[in-house]
Each structure stands twice: as C-alpha cells, then as structure tokens.
Amino acid sequence: MKPTNQAAEALRTLPSMDILLGSPGIEHFFPLIGRETVKSILTEVLDAVRRELLDGRSEKTSAETTLARALPVLERRARYSLVPVVNATGVVIHTNLGRSCLADEAAEAVLAAAKSYSTLEYNLEEGKRGRRTDHVEWLLRRVTGAEAGLAVNNNAGAVLLSLAALCQGKEVVVSRGELVEIGGSFRIPEIMAFSGVRLVEVGATNRTHLRDYERAITENTAALLKVHPSNFRMEGFVSSVPREELAALASKRGVHFIEDLGSGTLIDLSGCGLGGEPTVRDCLSQGVHLVTFSGDKMLGGPQIGGVVGRRRLVDALRTYPLHRALRVDKMTLAAFEATLRLYLRGKEEKIPTIAMLSVGKDTLKARAEALLHSLRTAFPDGRFSLTEVDDAVGGGAFPAETLSGWGVAVSLEQWGSAGRVQRLLRRSEPPVVAGARENETILHVRTLLSGDDERILAAFRSAERLTVSGEGGAGREKMERG
C-alpha cells in the first residue's frame, strides 16, 4: 500500500540506523551484547515506530524518542537474566526462586567439576572408562539403606523412567486420591500416559481400601504406584492403605510397588515441628520396592531425581535407553555427591534448607531484631517493626504446616503502597523479594542467607534513590530524613 502524503511526511522523521548506532550511549552496549544484537533490537524498534507512523497512530518521531524506546530493551538484554536474589519471603523451598540453595561444600564441588576435567566417567585405578552413576550410588545406599540407587535429571524424570522401564505396555494401579498435579506441569495421569503405561484408578477421592487394589490387579498389572500428594492435603473422612499392606499385596501378586515420595526427606525432622512425613528410608523399610524423590526439595541439594530400592529394579532403570536422555550433568553430580556426604558425616546443618527449617525461634527473633536495628538506623523516619510471621516449607512439602518465625514489617507510605515498595526492592541489584501482609511489606528472616542484611539495606538505599529521582514509578516524594 502506498503511504498517504501525511504518512510519507511522518516517515521522513524516522531516524536512520546509522544515526541511531552513532548516538551517545549506544556504543556502550556493543561489548555487552554485540553490535549485531544492538542493531537487531534497534531494527525491531524502528519497525514498530514505522508501523505507527504509517497507520497514523503517531505523526512524527525523532532519534531521541526512538532511542528512548530502545534503551530499556537494550538495558534489559545487557543484564544477566538468571541472577541471585534475596529471598525474604520466608518460603524455604521457593520453587520460583530456585528451591534449595547449595551448601558451600556443594557449590565448591560444582565449581571444581565445571572448570576442570574430572573423573566423571573414568576409573582412576584401572585407567579406563568408569561409570558416571558410581559417584553417588554408594552414598544413596548409605543414607537411605537401599540396596541400590540412581540419580537422574529430576524427580519427574525418575518417575517417568521407572514407569517406562518397569511397566511399559502394562497397567499401573493408583489411588484416585493420589492422581495429583504438582506445580502445573507434572500430572501423574499424563506422566503415566507418556511412559506408555495404562492407568488403573482405584478407590474414591477421599478413601481407598486394600480391597480396591486387590480387585484391580490382573495379569496385565505391572505395579502399584503410591504418590505423595505434596501440595495439597485432604481432611475429614479420608483413608489410604498403609505401605506395609500394599507391600504385602504386591509381593503376593508378583507386581512392583513404586512410590513417588516427592520431597524426599532423608532425616527425621519432627524435632523442628515437621513430623509425620516418612523419610526415604522409612518407605523402603515399610516394603516399597522403588522410591523416587527430588534432590532440591527437603534434601537440600541440586535438582536431581533420586531412585532407590531393589537392586534388580535399579539395574533395569540404569540400562534402559531412556536413562541416557535423563542422565545427570557433572556439575549436578558434583553438588549431589557433596550434599550426600554432608548427610553421611551428620553435618546436615550445613545444608541451607535444613538449617532454615530447623533454626530455633529465638535465633530468628534475634536476627529480626538485628535487621530492624540496621534499617531504623539507616532510615530513621521509616516505619519498621518487629513482627511474628508465618513461614512455609514450600516445594509442596508439608502444605498444612506453617513454621512460626520472625520478621520486620515495613511501612513506607512516603514511597507509596506496599506493592510499590516491593516493586522498588525487586529493582535493586541484587533484587530483594519480600513478603506481604495486608498493606505492609514483610521481610522474613528465616530464608535470609549470610550477607543478606547488607543486601537488603542496599536495596532500600537504591529504592530511595529511585523514589527521589522519580524513576521508581508514581510519586516523587523523597523519604524525609531526620
């Protein structure tokens, strides 16, 4: 379509690529993302502006206004995207914030494995090929009491591999109360279909009995599957069949008994008020043949799917071709070995997830008081107060349990609503992700790591700068200083 006169005139105001590339401040982005990337971003912006001029949405443009549109995009692309954040939400296994933080030992092992050649698949004694799976197998056996163990990419992968390798083309019996969806993308019925297994549902949503399983087993049945309901809890008139009874039934009828335990607790946490959840070892000793679990939930390690249990079954998974697609990378393996070694040595308190879950309430209160003091000193006219908070385990573990903790409540009406304060804190480097309660911002101290108090102060300082400069969005009021 030929542009109208008016549009043609408007198009003449469109700056050339050369003008844009030569504009002050643009050169700065060349070493950060490459000249060609800068050009392609400018091209997209120019195209958008051209369309607006053509269809009359705007009448003219200039190099300045075009650059003003390109700059935020260039800045976003020049910043790293996957960056550390301060978790002040009090949710320990925060799936959106990366679940578990590694222990120092595990992080060091990752770095060493990443930067150097390693024994990943090499047997030093024999000077020949070794097995990638050997590094952690003996450790998995030690910490869970299993006959054999294997680590794959994640727990979803562990479930998929177990079903595909042991049950493909056959039926697997699951209680209707356990056909759960976890985190939006992991649904038991879908994983089962994907692994080529036919799902046989038994019982009712709230109650399943042993006789339901008994009746469902046929000559086509490969396994009974028990699934941890993770992120939801049913209350009232509910019942499920104890593991021992399912194990006896599976043995009697010659089928496998597999359990997807989800969070994979390795140690008893009833001392921290988190009782009632079986450990991986408990499941095995109650007769489960094969247990799968995540590495980065209650275990506190890297993203991994653990599978432990009977040797014959684990061997079948290890040699099944799909395993190749789910195998664990060397950095993850290094982190997992280091994490399991902490369990072996009884040094679980060095694992941040375990430390955060088991920390005493007095310690949390003292930490909240220290943070409160620093904030009040730095911002004498802000409204900060000590407050009791409800923290959470997260990661689908212990959904009914809240952990009682301490935090600092922040109210900075000078900066705008609580939502705006939280937005400003997220714009700091590193970003601070805070909790919220009504119209207050809450900094939960349970999930803070060493050095985070300083980072929080820095975030408040940068937030203050943004409010003063008016960049932080609505409102220009400077926070009054005493």
Ligand SMILES: *Cc1c(COP(=O)(O)O)cnc(C)c1O
């Ligand atoms: C979390 C969870 C999964 C998924 O584990 P990933 O390690 O995230 O793949 C599967 N099953 C249960 C019961 C879970 O809790």
